[in-house]
Structures are given as C-alpha cells and as structure tokens.
Amino acid sequence: MARLLLAPMEGLVDDVLRDVLTRVGGYDLAVSEFIRVSGSLLPPRAFRRRCPELDRGSRTTAGTPVAVQLLGSDPACLAENAAQLAQLAPAGIDLNFGCPAPRVNRHGGGAMLLADPEQLYRITAAVRRTVPAEIPFTAKMRLGVRDTARTLDCARALAAGGIVSLAVHARTRVEAYRPPAHWEWVARISEVVGQPVVANGEVWSTADHARCCAVSGSDDVMIGRGAVADPFLARRIRALAAGGEVDADRSADWRELRPLLASFWQQVGAKVAERHAAGRLKLWLGALRRNFVEAEALFQAVRALRCVAEVSRVLALHGVPVLPPVAHAVPDAR
Structure with missing residues (x-):
C-alpha cells in the first residue's frame, strides 16, 4: 500500500499545523520538527515540548x-537520547541528515554529515542498538x-546501520529548495539498499505526485511545502488512487479551510507569545497564496498587523470564525 508522509519542516510544520493538516486527511505518518541533540541527555519534557503528540499516544488529534x-552528530549522545525518547513510545524515531540550514550545518549536523558516510554508519548503528525493534527507526537524507x-555510499551506510526506511530529499544541500528535485536518484538509491525508500521534493x-512515483520508482512519497500550500493535496492523491475524481473547486x-484556519489561529494564540502569533499566521497564509486567491486577499489584509485583536477582527471580516481562547497545556516536568 502506497504511503503518504507529512514532512518535517523546521519553523513551519509544528504540532499546530500537523493537527490541522492531518485533520484534512490522507497522511499515513507525520514527522516532527527536529530535536537538536548536542552534548547532554535531554529530559522527557524536551521531547514532549517539541512533539506534544507523545502525550496522546504519539498521534495527532485526527x-x-x-x-x-x-538531529546531531555525536553517536553516543544521539544513542543515549534515542533511548530516553524510546521510553515515551513514539510512533517512530527518525534521524536528520538533510537539514541545509547554515546554523545547523556549521556545527556539523544535518546535511553536512553526508560528506562522511562512515560517520553516518557510526551514528546509525549506535542509535539502532538503543531503539527497541517495535519502534520504527528511520532516517532522512539529501x-x-x-x-x-x-550519495550511494551514504545510503548504503544508513541501511547497514539498521534503519528500516529511508526518506530521500532529492536535492543536495547547496541546491536547498531550488527546483528541480532529482527523483531519478531515489530509484538509484533503491537499487543499492534493501529498505523501502521514500521520495521527497x-x-x-x-x-507532480504521479511523475515523482514514475521517475523515482517509489510509491511512498513525503510531502512538505506542497502540503502546507495545499492542505487538500494528500486527500486528492488518495481519491485518484482509489479511482475517483478530483474536485478542482478551489472556492x-x-x-472548508476557513474553520481550519480558525482552529490554527486559536491554537497559535495558546502556544506562542502574542507578539509572535500574527507572524505564524502570515507564514501559513503566505504559502496558501500559491493556490487560493482568498488567501492572497487575507494575507494582504493582515500583512501590516501585529495586534492579535486586530488580526482576529480581519479574519472575521473574511469569513474565518474567531474561536474562544484555549489554555495552553504545558508539558510536565518529568
């Protein structure tokens, strides 16, 4: 059965947006934003803070x-933290070897580790020894x-280290997010590893999904920016796969999206400081503009606003219901 995965996207797809996007439906799995591991054993609350779903059976509300x-570069430290995380029964533990951000790469993490396949193996093998077999252990690489x-040496190293599945963002670090994605490399990687390979980019x-599957040879696809810009994309892919028709009525x-925007705004207000709330909404609206003229109009209407009350008023004028505030659940100290 082909799988659709919601990609981890640092600073964008947090637990709030994961909640909204998975409510629309279509995804088999979501992956959290990375948790940086650097020199110390993180307490359980650090994992819960980044992934509150851990307190709900490692699932979104849907x-x-x-x-x-x-994310990290020290095998022993990553292994120790993976063991700590495993006690919280996550739906999976994934290693990040794909982040292209300079603030991550300057410390030797993320995509920079792809320069050293031997280190990839050391990290993966060390973590594999601490992750129970019942918890899927995966990785993502560029x-x-x-x-x-x-490329192939890195994929072989990760496979030899014990991952059960590999997601491949089909671009190099220096290519960042510039098109195209080189899906043909997913097929080449699949030829040299025995584990399932997930295409991304x-x-x-x-x-695009159909072309990606055809070129990569993979039925499993991870979607990132495309999911944020079009929350209904996964559902339409599922409908086509089931032999149905796709409704192209963006209006x-x-x-359908307006109450989800309302829930997003409500949850953001409960999670972040007021001075940051408007920026979070603008970030998502900026992505939605690619597909919705209404999002463009709403983005322009709130673009200069910072006050939560003013933003709420504009949302209501654009048909987005303003929901009452909710209390933000603070992870316990355990």
Whole structure:
C-alpha cells in the first residue's frame, strides 16, 4: 500500500499545523520538527515540548502517527537520547541528515554529515542498538553536500546501520529548495539498499505526485511545502488512487479551510507569545497564496498587523470564525 508522509519542516510544520493538516486527511505518518541533540541527555519534557503528540499516544488529534526526529552528530549522545525518547513510545524515531540550514550545518549536523558516510554508519548503528525493534527507526537524507559523488555510499551506510526506511530529499544541500528535485536518484538509491525508500521534493500537485512515483520508482512519497500550500493535496492523491475524481473547486476548498484556519489561529494564540502569533499566521497564509486567491486577499489584509485583536477582527471580516481562547497545556516536568 502506497504511503503518504507529512514532512518535517523546521519553523513551519509544528504540532499546530500537523493537527490541522492531518485533520484534512490522507497522511499515513507525520514527522516532527527536529530535536537538536548536542552534548547532554535531554529530559522527557524536551521531547514532549517539541512533539506534544507523545502525550496522546504519539498521534495527532485526527489519529495520524507522529515520528520524532533527532538531529546531531555525536553517536553516543544521539544513542543515549534515542533511548530516553524510546521510553515515551513514539510512533517512530527518525534521524536528520538533510537539514541545509547554515546554523545547523556549521556545527556539523544535518546535511553536512553526508560528506562522511562512515560517520553516518557510526551514528546509525549506535542509535539502532538503543531503539527497541517495535519502534520504527528511520532516517532522512539529501543527495549530498555539493554533489552526488557519495550519495550511494551514504545510503548504503544508513541501511547497514539498521534503519528500516529511508526518506530521500532529492536535492543536495547547496541546491536547498531550488527546483528541480532529482527523483531519478531515489530509484538509484533503491537499487543499492534493501529498505523501502521514500521520495521527497517538489510535489505540489497530483500531477507532480504521479511523475515523482514514475521517475523515482517509489510509491511512498513525503510531502512538505506542497502540503502546507495545499492542505487538500494528500486527500486528492488518495481519491485518484482509489479511482475517483478530483474536485478542482478551489472556492469549495477555501470554505472548508476557513474553520481550519480558525482552529490554527486559536491554537497559535495558546502556544506562542502574542507578539509572535500574527507572524505564524502570515507564514501559513503566505504559502496558501500559491493556490487560493482568498488567501492572497487575507494575507494582504493582515500583512501590516501585529495586534492579535486586530488580526482576529480581519479574519472575521473574511469569513474565518474567531474561536474562544484555549489554555495552553504545558508539558510536565518529568
């Protein structure tokens, strides 16, 4: 059965947006934003803070399982923290070897580790020894730092280290998010590893999804920015796979999206300081503008606003119901 995964996206797809997107439906698994592991054993509350779903059976409110992603470069420290995380029964533990952000890479983490396949193996093998067999242990990689000279060696190292599945963002670190994604490399990686390989990158539409599967040879696809820009994408992919028809009525989609925007705004207000709330809404609206003219109009209407009350008033004028505030659940200290 083909799988659709919601990608981890640092600073964008947090537990609030995961909640909203998985309520629309279509995803088999979501992966959390990375938790940085650097030199110390994190307390359980640190994992819960980044992935509150751990307190709900590692699932979103809609029931979608959420794997927790770790980022670091020290095998022993990652292994120790993975063992700590495993006690919270996550739906999976994932290792990040794909983040292209300079603030991560300058410390030797994320995609920079792709320059050293041997270190990838040491990290993966160390973590594998601490993760119970019943918890899926996976990794995500890019094609390399600057080129694809070590792509296959990196994939082999991760497979040998004991992962059960590998997601491949089909670009190098220096390519960042510039199109195209080189889906053909997913097929090459699949030829040298025995584990399932998930294709990731530049899937914005049902047509992109079909091309990605055809070129990569993988039925499993991870969607990131495309999911944020079009919350109904996974559901349409599922409908097509089931032999149904896709409704292209964006106005109807927007009407369905408005209460989800309202829930997003309500949850953001409960989670972040007031001075940051408007920025979070603008970030999502900025992505939605790609597909919805209504999102463009709403983005322009709130663009200069910072006050929560003013933003709420504008949302109501645009048909987005303003929900009463909710108390933010603070992770316990255990």
